[in-house]
Structure formats: structure tokens, C-alpha cells
Amino acid sequence: MKPSGILETIIYANDLEQAAWFYHEVLGLEMPREPSELAAFFRINEHQVLLVFDPTVSDQPGRAAPSHGARGPGHIALRIEPEHYDAWKRRLSGFGVAIEQEIEWPNHTDPGRSIYLRDPTGNSVELITADIWRG
Amino acid sequence: MKPSGILETIIYANDLEQAAWFYHEVLGLEMPREPSELAAFFRINEHQVLLVFDPTVSDQPGRAAPSHGARGPGHIALRIEPEHYDAWKRRLSGFGVAIEQEIEWPNHTDPGRSIYLRDPTGNSVELITADIWRG
Numbered sequence: 001m002k003p004s005g006i007l008e009t010i011i012y013a014n015d016l017e018q019a020a021w022f023y024h025e026v027l028g029l030e031m032p033r034e035p036s037e038l039a040a041f042f043r044i045n046e047h048q049v050l051l052v053f054d055p056t057v058s059d060q061p062g063r064a065a066p067s068h069g070a071r072g073p074g075h076i077a078l079r080i081e082p083e084h085y086d087a088w089k090r091r092l093s094g095f096g097v098a099i100e101q102e103i104e105w106p107n108h109t110d111p112g113r114s115i116y117l118r119d120p121t122g123n124s125v126e127l128i129t130a131d132i133w134r135g
Numbered sequence: 136m137k138p139s140g141i142l143e144t145i146i147y148a149n150d151l152e153q154a155a156w157f158y159h160e161v162l163g164l165e166m167p168r169e170p171s172e173l174a175a176f177f178r179i180n181e182h183q184v185l186l187v188f189d190p191t192v193s194d195q196p197g198r199a200a201p202s203h204g205a206r207g208p209g210h211i212a213l214r215i216e217p218e219h220y221d222a223w224k225r226r227l228s229g230f231g232v233a234i235e236q237e238i239e240w241p242n243h244t245d246p247g248r249s250i251y252l253r254d255p256t257g258n259s260v261e262l263i264t265a266d267i268w269r270g
Binding site: 001002003004005006007008009010012027028029030041043044045047048049050051053055058059064065066067068069070071072073074075076077078079080081084087088091100101103114116123124126127128131133 | 136137138139140141142143144145147162163164165176178179180182183184185186188190193194199200201202203204205206207208209210211212213214215216219222223226235236238249251253258259261262263266268
């Protein structure tokens with residue numbers, strides 16, 4: 001008996017409109033509805049959602065669900081197709097989003113490359129072409 | 136062109152041994168190797184890993200990869216099977232892990248239930264039987 005998947009991945013941002021711009025417009029994630037005061041919601045695929053919470057709202061006591069709310073730069077890594085790597089760099093450049101670093105992972109079982117950028121809040125977002133944790 | 140999945144979901148903990156106990160022993164997640172000073176690594180399924188970073192290490196400048204490290208309680212939601220709901224409650228009780236709250240989601244397209252607990256660092260961990268974000 002063990003959990004079968006991560007349904008909700010959470011990061012935090014103080015400006016959810018900026019988060020919506022970054023994750024929906026720049027990264028192209030599906031955003032089924034406009035952000036609330038509490039959170040922006042992105043459908044990643046059939047099994048995963050990304051929730052971006054405003055920690056000044058989500059950490060208040062007395063909410064319907066338990067409180068939480070981290071501060072400081074978090075991190076997520078999103079899978080991209082290897083053949084789209086250069087197209088992603090062009091797209092980010094077109095939106096004026098700086099690439100912080102690129103890394104090649106040649107020594108892993110599943111070799112690949114990563115593009116690192118920062119969302120408007122400063123979270124470290126990685127676009128990665130391979131599952132470097134396999135094996 | 137959009138990312139196809141979240142490969143790495145990250146939360147933070149100052150004591151990675153305690154995190155290993157909680158996520159590997161209590162929740163049963165696969166832990167392919169012992170935690171490093173930097174992070175504990177859990178394989179969730181074929182497409183997802185959970186990384187628990189020590190933010191006092193991961194936020195240092197000059198690492199091989201960009202720095203990050205949030206403080207304060209984060210949140211993740213893990214999928215469990217509806218038929219295991221009561222077995223999970225017994226298992227948590229057996230490990231002395233308190234249930235902070237239970238919620239029913241009857242009004243969603245995919246009705247379900249959630250168990251909320253806290254990991255040793257204070258992150259809010261949800262065990263959920265359904266994809267309440269669908270529809």
C-alpha cells in the first residue's frame with residue numbers, strides 16, 4: 001500500500017496574476033479558470049495539477065483546509081520533449097524570460113538537458129528533457 | 136508546445152533522516168538510496184519523483200545547479216486508492232502520526248475524501264482518493 005502519484009504539486013507566489021502569465025502564457029500550461037485570491041490552478045496532464053498559492057492567504061488559520069505557506073524560492077522540474085529544446089529557448093527569449101543556466105546530464109541512465117529559469121516570484125523552474133532519476 | 140508532466144516535485148525539510156522515515160517508512164514511498172546532505176529522493180511512479188531538500192544546503196550559492204530553498208510549511212497531495220482509505224488511517228495511527236483533518240469532496244466531479252497530516256517538518260501532506268480538479 002503506497003500512494004500511486006502526486007496529484008497536487010504546490011509552489012508559492014505573492015502575485016498570482018504574474019504567476020498566471022508565466023505558467024499559462026509563457027510555459028503554455030492549461031489554466032481552466034482565472035486565479036482566485038488564494039491560488040492559481042494549472043492542469044498539467046491527466047494525473048497532475050500545479051497549484052500556485054499566495055502564502056499570505058494560504059497560511060491563515062481557520063481556512064476550510066489545513067494551512068500552509070512557504071516563503072523563499074521553491075523548485076519544480078517540468079518534462080519537455082528533447083526535440084523541442086531549442087524551440088523552448090527561442091520561446092523564452094521571445095517572452096523576455098532569461099535563462100539562468102543550462103545543464104547536460106550525460107552520466108545518467110537517461111541522458112538529457114535542462115533549462116533553468118525563474119518565475120516572477122523567484123522560484124527555480126527547470127525544463128528537462130529526460131528522467132535523470134531513473135535507474 | 137507545453138510541458139508534459141511534473142518530473143520533480145520539491146518540498147523542504149531540515150532533518151532529512153526524519154523525512155526519510157516519514158516518506159519511506161510511514162507512507163511507503165520507494166527510496167532508491169539513502170539521503171545525501173542535500174536531499175532525499177523518492178520514486179513515486181514511472182513519471183514522478185519527490186525530492187525533499189534541506190533548504191540550508193540547497194539555497195547556498197555556487198552549487199552545480201541554481202539555488203533554491205523555501206522555509207515554512209509547504210503542501211503536497213498524494214493519490215491513494217479509495218478502498219485503502221480506512222487502512223491508511225490505521226497505518227498512520229500505528230506509526231503515531233496524527234490526522235489533522237479529514238475532508239469529503241462531494242460536490243466535485245470526481246467525489247472523494249482526503250486525510251491531512253503533517254510531516255516531521257510541518258509540511259501539510261494530503262492523501263486523496265480522487266482527482267477533485269477534474270472537470
